[in-house]
Amino acid sequence: MxxxxxxxxxxxxxxxxxxxxxxxxxxxxxxxxxxPVMIRNILSVLHKNGYLIGTVGKNGGYQLxxxxxxxxxxxxxxxxxxxxxxxxxxxxxxxxxxxxxxxxEIAANxxxxxxxxxxVADRQYRAYYHQFTMADLQADIQHHGHFLAKExxxxx
Numbered sequence: 001m002x003x004x005x006x007x008x009x010x011x012x013x014x015x016x017x018x019x020x021x022x023x024x025x026x027x028x029x030x031x032x033x034x035x036p037v038m039i040r041n042i043l044s045v046l047h048k049n050g051y052l053i054g055t056v057g058k059n060g061g062y063q064l065x066x067x068x069x070x071x072x073x074x075x076x077x078x079x080x081x082x083x084x085x086x087x088x089x090x091x092x093x094x095x096x097x098x099x100x101x102x103x104x105e106i107a108a109n110x111x112x113x114x115x116x117x118x119x120v121a122d123r124q125y126r127a128y129y130h131q132f133t134m135a136d137l138q139a140d141i142q143h144h145g146h147f148l149a150k151e152x153x154x155x156x
Contacts, residue, residue: 004080022061074130
C-alpha cells in the first residue's frame with residue numbers, strides 16, 4: 001500500500017493539534033520522518049480538495065480548512081489511494097493476451113480470478129472506512145480501543 005493515506009491522516013491530525021498556527025512542510029516532514037517533497041505532494045492534493053489552506057513564503061505554512069468531524073475517512077482514503085489500484089504485483093499466471101501457450105486452465109484464468117477477488121475486497125475495505133471520520137481516528141489516538149469498541153457494537 002502506498003504511504004499517501006498514512007501521510008494525509010498524520011498531517012491532518014498534526015495540523016489539527018497545532019490550530020490555529022500555520023505549520024510548515026518541513027515541520028510536518030520532521031514529525032512524519034519523511035522527505036518534505038513527499039509531504040508537499042500530499043498536502044497539495046489535500047489543498048486542492050478543500051481539506052486545508054496553504055500559503056507560500058517565509059511565513060507560509062498549512063492550516064486546516066475543516067473540522068476533523070467533517071472529514072470522512074473513506075473519502076480521504078479514496079482521494080489518496082485510487083480505486084484503480086493495480087493488483088498486478090500480487091498475481092501469478094498468464095494473462096489472456098499472452099502469446100505464450102497456456103500451461104493449464106489455472107494459469108490461464110488465475111489472473112482474472114484474483115483481480116476480481118481483490119477488487120471485491122477493496123470495495124468492502126473502502127466501504128468500511130466510509131463509516132468513520134478523522135474525529136474517530138483522533139478519539140482512538142487519545143483512547144486506544146475506540147475502533148475495537150465500535151466493531152464490538154456493530155457485532156452486537
